[in-house]
Amino acid sequence: MSNAHKATAPDPGDFLEVDGSLSAEERDIRDTVRDFATGELLPNVADWFDAGTIPDARALAKSFGDLGVFGMHLDGYGCAGASAVSYGLACRELEAVDSGLRSFVSVQGSLAMTAIHRFGSEEQKNTWLPKMAAGELIGCFGLTEPDSGSDPGSMRTRARRDGSDWVLDGTKMWITNGSIADVAVVWAATEDGIRGFVVPTNTPGFSANVVHRKLSLRASITSELVLDGVRLPESAVLPGSGGLGSPLSCLNEARYGIVWGATGAARACYQAALDYAATREQFGRAISGFQLTQRKLADMLVDVNQAGLTALQIGRLKDAGRCHHTHVSFGKLSCVAAAQRVAGEARSIHGANGITLEYPVLRHMLNLETVATYEGTAEIHALSLGQAVTGVSAFR
Amino acid sequence: MNIVVLVKQVPDTATERKLTSDDKTLDRAASDGVINELDEYAIEEGLLLKEKHGGEVTILTMGPEQATDSIRKALSMGADKAVHVSDEALHGSDALQSAYALSRALGRIEFDLVVLGSESTDARTGVMGAALAEYLGVPQLTLADKVDVDGQAIKVQRLTDYGYDVVEAELPAVVSVVEKINEPRYPSFKLIMQAKKKPVEKLTIADAEIDAARVGLANATTETVDVAPAPPRAAGTIVKDEGEGGVKIAEFLAEKKFV
Numbered sequence: 001m002s003n004a005h006k007a008t009a010p011d012p013g014d015f016l017e018v019d020g021s022l023s024a025e026e027r028d029i030r031d032t033v034r035d036f037a038t039g040e041l042l043p044n045v046a047d048w049f050d051a052g053t054i055p056d057a058r059a060l061a062k063s064f065g066d067l068g069v070f071g072m073h074l075d076g077y078g079c080a081g082a083s084a085v086s087y088g089l090a091c092r093e094l095e096a097v098d099s100g101l102r103s104f105v106s107v108q109g110s111l112a113m114t115a116i117h118r119f120g121s122e123e124q125k126n127t128w129l130p131k132m133a134a135g136e137l138i139g140c141f142g143l144t145e146p147d148s149g150s151d152p153g154s155m156r157t158r159a160r161r162d163g164s165d166w167v168l169d170g171t172k173m174w175i176t177n178g179s180i181a182d183v184a185v186v187w188a189a190t191e192d193g194i195r196g197f198v199v200p201t202n203t204p205g206f207s208a209n210v211v212h213r214k215l216s217l218r219a220s221i222t223s224e225l226v227l228d229g230v231r232l233p234e235s236a237v238l239p240g241s242g243g244l245g246s247p248l249s250c251l252n253e254a255r256y257g258i259v260w261g262a263t264g265a266a267r268a269c270y271q272a273a274l275d276y277a278a279t280r281e282q283f284g285r286a287i288s289g290f291q292l293t294q295r296k297l298a299d300m301l302v303d304v305n306q307a308g309l310t311a312l313q314i315g316r317l318k319d320a321g322r323c324h325h326t327h328v329s330f331g332k333l334s335c336v337a338a339a340q341r342v343a344g345e346a347r348s349i350h351g352a353n354g355i356t357l358e359y360p361v362l363r364h365m366l367n368l369e370t371v372a373t374y375e376g377t378a379e380i381h382a383l384s385l386g387q388a389v390t391g392v393s394a395f396r
Numbered sequence: 397m398n399i400v401v402l403v404k405q406v407p408d409t410a411t412e413r414k415l416t417s418d419d420k421t422l423d424r425a426a427s428d429g430v431i432n433e434l435d436e437y438a439i440e441e442g443l444l445l446k447e448k449h450g451g452e453v454t455i456l457t458m459g460p461e462q463a464t465d466s467i468r469k470a471l472s473m474g475a476d477k478a479v480h481v482s483d484e485a486l487h488g489s490d491a492l493q494s495a496y497a498l499s500r501a502l503g504r505i506e507f508d509l510v511v512l513g514s515e516s517t518d519a520r521t522g523v524m525g526a527a528l529a530e531y532l533g534v535p536q537l538t539l540a541d542k543v544d545v546d547g548q549a550i551k552v553q554r555l556t557d558y559g560y561d562v563v564e565a566e567l568p569a570v571v572s573v574v575e576k577i578n579e580p581r582y583p584s585f586k587l588i589m590q591a592k593k594k595p596v597e598k599l600t601i602a603d604a605e606i607d608a609a610r611v612g613l614a615n616a617t618t619e620t621v622d623v624a625p626a627p628p629r630a631a632g633t634i635v636k637d638e639g640e641g642g643v644k645i646a647e648f649l650a651e652k653k654f655v
Contacts, residue, residue, distance in 0.1 A: 024465070024468060024592070025588060025589060025591075025592065028468065028469065028472055028583065028588045028591070029585060029588055032472070032582055032583045032585070032588065035582065036582050066581075066582070066584060067582055067584055067585065068584040068585030068586050068588075069585065072585050080584075080585035080586045080588075080589055081589065082585055082589060086585075090585075
């Protein structure tokens with residue numbers, strides 16, 4: 001009887017029906033972000049990438065805020081309180097347009113807002129979170145330094161006591177939205193370990209310089225933060241923060257979004273290649289009919305769907321309260337690598353056209369170089385997984 | 397002000413739309429259901445009027461169970477509650493019968509204004525606003541691209557082939573809108589999450605006191621005699637510009653009576 005009904009052919013756009021188990025609310029959030037991203041962002045993103053910036057980042061922040069995507073997985077303080085899977089879907093649909101746009105949301109919601117939400121005082125939360133959720137204020141997150149990347153514990157930024165004040169000195173590097181931010185969450189070494197500080201960016205001694213000549217994540221604003229004797233009141237410290245684990249727990253939230261985001265970039269590249277191969281004719285027929293192209297498409301299909309399942313499973317674990325940080329390492333390592341493979345194959349299917357901004361593939365391929373690097377390189381996540389299964393740390 | 401927005405679920409225009417072979421009604425399984433595009437503008441206008449004048453926006457939908465998805469989306473845009481008329485007996489109802497059924501459902505709701513899209517992307521009859529106003533015995537203000545309400549007075553700018561008319565009436569009234577009227581908002585996540593908690597009243601034809609003899613395919617006032625797929629589009633004409641391209645284009649447009 002089980003064969004009485006012949007199964008219908010799978011949808012090339014969602015071959016394993018990864019989205020089949022989504023709840024109505026999750027589907028609504030996915031569709032809303034997809035409509036917004038394809039309607040409002042996709043028509044502009046190649047120009048932004050070409051210009052190497054987001055020309056009106058404040059307006060973009062406001063429209064993200066109206067949608068409710070900033071801190072959407074947080075509760076209270078103007079945040080939507082959505083599920084982890086919903087947040088993941090939003091990241092996926094944004095990154096299907098461009099990794100830079102997902103980064104904007106990751107930094108605001110998962111890094112800056114999560115740090116304040118998790119470690120901040122009631123006053124700090126009330127001061128910053130509602131306006132950040134609404135996109136009226138932009139936040140950034142300063143952990144990485146020029147000489148302190150994978151090993152953030154080696155940071156040189158210092159916060160010293162001066163009476164009841166704190167004085168911060170140091171430099172932060174690769175800070176998304178740094179030069180347009182209203183508030184920076186800055187991590188600094190104190191006598192009592194690493195603490196987080198909420199720094200209004202108009203505080204004397206704070207400055208931000210835009211990083212130019214990037215070849216990746218160009219539709220995104222990247223900055224260096226300089227803290228030169230930045231004097232802050234006692235109320236600026238995040239009271240719940242203490243030790244390197246604090247910023248790393250925020251990064252884990254952002255990485256979770258990257259796991260999903262990478263699947264969006266992968267899907268966009270696969271879809272572009274599938275469309276291109278069907279219409280591009282050589283030797284008198286569409287190149288999708290050639291065996292070498294089909295092998296590429298098949299490999300891409302497998303990567304896209306396996307990455308999609310991985311992201312969804314990690315999301316379900318997160319919503320069930322069973323997501324360990326090494327699960328996220330698994331996802332970031334595997335999904336970003338899959339996306340890089342897919343982007344590379346997609347670019348080759350596009351031939352010469354694939355190197356232009358008329359098609360999304362090289363843009364995604366270049367972006368993914370950043371995505372594979374920030375918030376834990378592939379090497380660091382491999383070491384994290386190695387430690388998880390052997391019980392032996394190979395790096396600390 | 398109590399505003400009722402009519403929302404119709406239609407097959408997604410981006411997918412291939414089909415009729416069933418047995419009774420020539422819409423094959424709802426063949427494509428995803430979405431909110432009729434012009435109804436999104438109607439929802440937006442309802443929400444804008446509520447934001448300006450206060451009151452409530454109620455979504456009224458007639459359609460099978462899966463229309464729930466469209467109702468939820470309308471609520472996610474910010475509507476307050478919904479009424480869903482759903483009954484197997486309504487299957488195959490034509491435009492006039494649907495107007496009758498909706499007028500019965502509206503008889504149970506206090507309203508000052510009914511807003512709807514001026515036509516649907518599936519049947520495209522464009523008569524619902526007029527027919528509904530007749531059944532309700534209230535003024536019809538159709539093809540509106542601007543709506544102003546002042547107390548009990550309503551004034552709309554009605555889009556015509558030659559410009560626009562200004563039409564005035566007293567509330568309650570029915571307004572159908574065109575796409576120039578506004579830019580529909582995206583649902584927000586907070587509203588999406590609240591949507592499932594908003595009240596959706598389900599009505600059968602008995603609940604709405606709809607006469608079964610006046611609805612459904614068997615009693616329809618119109619009949620679908622035959623259907624055929626649209627012929628494939630003919631290849632276009634390519635004008636090669638050899639110094640007189642402009643003349644050739646002008647001749648082409650004149651021949652087609654565009655100029």
